[in-house]
Amino acid sequence: MPAALRVFQQLRAQGLERQLTGVNPHVKLSRAVPGKTVVIPPLVSLHVLYTPYRVGAGGTSRKLSHWIVEHLPRLAAEHPTVAITVQPQYKGVPMLVGRYGNDFEKLYVVDNWDASKLSQAVKQLTESSGTYAPRQRHQTPVRSFKESITPLWSPFDPTNRFRA
Incomplete structure (x- = not known):
């Protein structure tokens, strides 16, 4: 008998198997149902970096700030699995950064x-x-x-070895 199975049986005898695994291993948690699939969206997080408007310093994010107020709540409701962060950025330009589950970033x-x-x-x-x-x-x-207009010369070429 494998050692892991032996330990699991000892825990079951003491009544601790549910505490160790969190679930009963003999109960099926998911069953295959024809026509029903689970889709995991690849986009994990969306970062909105904007430049806030400052008096005397300007700011290039006026349209983005308006979009954040008007359209971002609806986007968050449509995509509940995506973590959306809005962050002011005082240097640089406003950006949308999408981070995916396969460690890519757009x-x-x-x-x-x-x-x-x-x-x-x-x-x-x-x-x-x-x-x-x-x-x-x-x-x-x-x-x-x-032939090339300006031929290339190499000091290792035997035909033009003593060329100056």
Whole structure:
């Protein structure tokens, strides 16, 4: 008998198995039901970094501040699994930062964006998987039929060894 099973049986005999595991191991917690699935959203947290308006110093987040007041509560109600933080940032530009469960991070610099563009960026952050699309590498090498105008000289080339 494996050691872990033996320890578990000793705990069951003392009545401590529920305290150790938190649940009864003999009761099935989840059952497979046809047509019902659980979807775990990939977006874990959304950080809204804005520059507050200061007298004499300006601020580039007036539209973002208005969007935070008007649209962010509805967004939080639509996505209860996403942790949304709003944070003032006194240096730099306003940003939307989406952090995903696979340790990826997507960032939008939202300097002077209007509400529709901000909502579109948040929609892209919430609906994407957090992985970056692979870059398409369709670059073909340059082929030339003529000799180079300025040929390259190397001191190790045996044909032009004593060239000054």
